Amino acid sequence: MMGPEIESLVAQVARLPGLGPRSARRIVLRLLSEREGRLLPLMGALAAAAQRVVVCSVCGGLDSVDPCSVCGDPAREPMICIVESVADQWALERASVYRGRYHVLGGLLSAIGGRGPEDLGVGRLLARLDGSVREVILALPATVDGQSTAHYLTERLAPFGVRITRLAQGVPVGGSIEILDEGTLAMAMSARRLAE
C-alpha cells in the first residue's frame, strides 16, 4: 500500500535503537514531507559520516582523522582515561572535567556474555604506556562487569608503575557513565581515588 521504497525505509529506521514501527513511520513521514529541509540534509550527513569517520587506531575513539583529534592534541595532559564505550567518552568530554586522553575498550569482561581478557585488547592499551603517561583513570560502570574489568586492568597495569585511579563518589551503583549529569561526573572525577 505504501510502496516498497517507503516500506523498506520504515524497516531500516525501525531497527535503530529506541525506535519501533510506530516511531519509524512517524519519522519517515516527516522526512518525506520535508525533503529539502530534512531528508536531503540527513542523507548528506550520513554519507559524510560513512565516508570520513574512522576508528582511532590509538584509542579506539571515532573521528574523521586517525589518530583522532584527542590523541593528536599536544595540549592534552599525559593521562589515559579508560572507558567502556565511545558513548561514555563523549559524556566525559561534554562534562569538560577531564583534559587527558582516552582508551575505549569497546566492552567489558563478562562471564555471562562470554567475554574474556583476550577480548579486551589490553595489548593495545599497554603499548601506550611509554613512560610519559602519568596516570590511568578507570572510568568504568559500577556494575559487576565494570568492577571485575577494573580489577583485571589494575592487575595488568600494576607492573608499569603508573598511578591507577578510579572514578569515585557519585557513580550510582548499577549505573552507567553515559547517563550521568555533568555535576555528578565532575564530582566523581575530582574525588577519584587510587585503585586497590
Next chain:
Amino acid sequence: MMGPEIESLVAQVARLPGLGPRSARRIVLRLLSEREGRLLPLMGALAAAAQRVVVCSVCGGLDSVDPCSVCGDPAREPMICIVESVADQWALERASVYRGRYHVLGGLLSAIGGRGPEDLGVGRLLARLDGSVREVILALPATVDGQSTAHYLTERLAPFGVRITRLAQGVPVGGSIEILDEGTLAMAMSARRLAE
C-alpha cells in the same frame, strides 16, 4: 572532539520527531559501529525513497507511482475515505477494515492555526466526485478542528448527492486516528453513520 561529520549527523538525527540529543547520539554510535549492517542499508533506503516516492496527484497519498497503487487499483470499491494525514491513511490500511480509496487533506481547518477552507484544497476532492463514487467517509479526529472540518466538508459535499458518513463509535474524544488499535478501527468503520 567527535569530529564535524559526527556532530552534524547527530544534529540531523536529533531533529527527527520524538528524538533528542541523547537518543541521536545513541543512534549515531550504533550506525557507525555497524556500517555494513545498518548505516549503508539506511543510506540506500533513504536514497531510494528520496528518488522514487512521490505525492499522488489524485489522493495526496505517498507511493512510488502516480497515481498511487491505491488510486490505480481497479479492485478498490468506489468510496473515498477522507483523512487528515498519510499517517492516518496508513493506520486504516493496516487495520484492513476498508477497501475503498482515500483523500488526504494534509491538515484540518484550524482557527488557532489560521488554516481556512481555502487551505483544504476541496476543489481537488470535489473533482473526484464523478458520479461513480457511492460514499464519502469522513475519518477525521474527534477534536474541535476535526469536527469543524467534518462539518464544513459535509456542507460542501451535500450538493453532490453522495452518501456522506463519519467514523462513529470507538474514536475516543480528543483522540487521533493514527494511534487507534485495529479492533477499535474495525468497530468505528463498521458502525459508521450518516453525517448530519
